[in-house]
Amino acid sequence: MRTGLIGLGSMGQGMARNLAKAGYLQAVYNRTSSKADALAVELQVQAVASPQALTEQIDVILLCVSADQDVLEVVSALCETIKPGSVVIDMSTVSSNTAKEAAALLARKQADFLDAPVSGGVEGANKGTLAMMVGGDCAVLERVRPILQAMTARIEHLGPTGSGQACKAVNQVLCAGINQAVTEALAFAQAQGLEMEKVIDVVSGGAAGNWFLQHRGKTMTNGVFLPGFKLALHHKDLLICQQMAEQKHLDCPLTQATLHDYQLLMRQGFGDEDISALYRLKRPN
Ligand code: NAP
Numbered sequence: 001m002r003t004g005l006i007g008l009g010s011m012g013q014g015m016a017r018n019l020a021k022a023g024y025l026q027a028v029y030n031r032t033s034s035k036a037d038a039l040a041v042e043l044q045v046q047a048v049a050s051p052q053a054l055t056e057q058i059d060v061i062l063l064c065v066s067a068d069q070d071v072l073e074v075v076s077a078l079c080e081t082i083k084p085g086s087v088v089i090d091m092s093t094v095s096s097n098t099a100k101e102a103a104a105l106l107a108r109k110q111a112d113f114l115d116a117p118v119s120g121g122v123e124g125a126n127k128g129t130l131a132m133m134v135g136g137d138c139a140v141l142e143r144v145r146p147i148l149q150a151m152t153a154r155i156e157h158l159g160p161t162g163s164g165q166a167c168k169a170v171n172q173v174l175c176a177g178i179n180q181a182v183t184e185a186l187a188f189a190q191a192q193g194l195e196m197e198k199v200i201d202v203v204s205g206g207a208a209g210n211w212f213l214q215h216r217g218k219t220m221t222n223g224v225f226l227p228g229f230k231l232a233l234h235h236k237d238l239l240i241c242q243q244m245a246e247q248k249h250l251d252c253p254l255t256q257a258t259l260h261d262y263q264l265l266m267r268q269g270f271g272d273e274d275i276s277a278l279y280r281l282k283r284p285n
Helices: 010-021 033-043 051-055 068-079 096-107 121-127 138-149 163-191 196-204 211-221 231-247 253-267 275-282
Strands: 003-006 025-029 060-063 087-090 112-115 130-135 152-159
Touching (some): 010 033, 025 033, 025 051, 051 060, 051 068, 068 087, 087 096, 121 130, 121 211, 130 138, 130 163, 163 196, 163 253, 253 275
Parallel strands (some): 130 152
């Protein structure tokens, strides 16, 4: 299977390197072509000038772009020239409805679609240890599983198209709560005058230890908020979660509070920082 990747952002770059290392990657496309050109040289693969150009030679097309409208824009472009029997796998975080819309567009061209959002951050993308949540046809997943294994430590099939994204929304609600808990707790520790490195190390080894504390605790308390996972992207995800909760008449107070905090930070110009920039609102003055 000839494989190509569209979207060489914070996540896509690590994914591309792992696909290339496993011998699967033939071509890349990125909207800002300089990124694709540089990575193509490094990985000795082809950089193409448009999504359509990818469809000529590639039958498994992976996407990792930003938001719903970006996925639909790229899928619409692919649909102009895609070959029947091709598979498009979207690893971006978007709504279940967008996944269903993308699948319907591709089905008209006899091409398959899987929604396959991931968790594990930029570190997981770089190390090839992402957790992947897949929606769509099981048989299609089995065909492409070896390719996906090059980027992941775990792949779970959740059900029909859209269920991968629904599971990812669960993950994003959890991330909001964890971000609130970790930033509040570390601000509390700093206000006590404790040595932050020691606090983070010892707490990470106990019952309250978690990935976010371990990977972002020291940077945030040192005032470093490099992405990581851009706050504006998590805000986009939480709007999807909020809408899904409203449809089921569910209250999600942590999601609401985090949306409110992120909106404040985005207005102050911090949308491109890591989600740990929530610490800006919590840290003692
Ligand atoms: P990012 O660094 O902002 O990169 C976004 C990528 O998408 C860039 O390559 C961008 O191209 C491309 N893109 C955006 N809109 C496009 C369009 N309309 N047409 C073509 N290309 C387009 O974002 P990221 O952190 O890699 O995240 C990508 C996706 O993964 C998002 O859905 C995010 O929610 C999800 N995700 C992120 C993380 C994380 O920790 N970062 C973890 C799990 C999932 P340009 O270079 O031209 O801007």
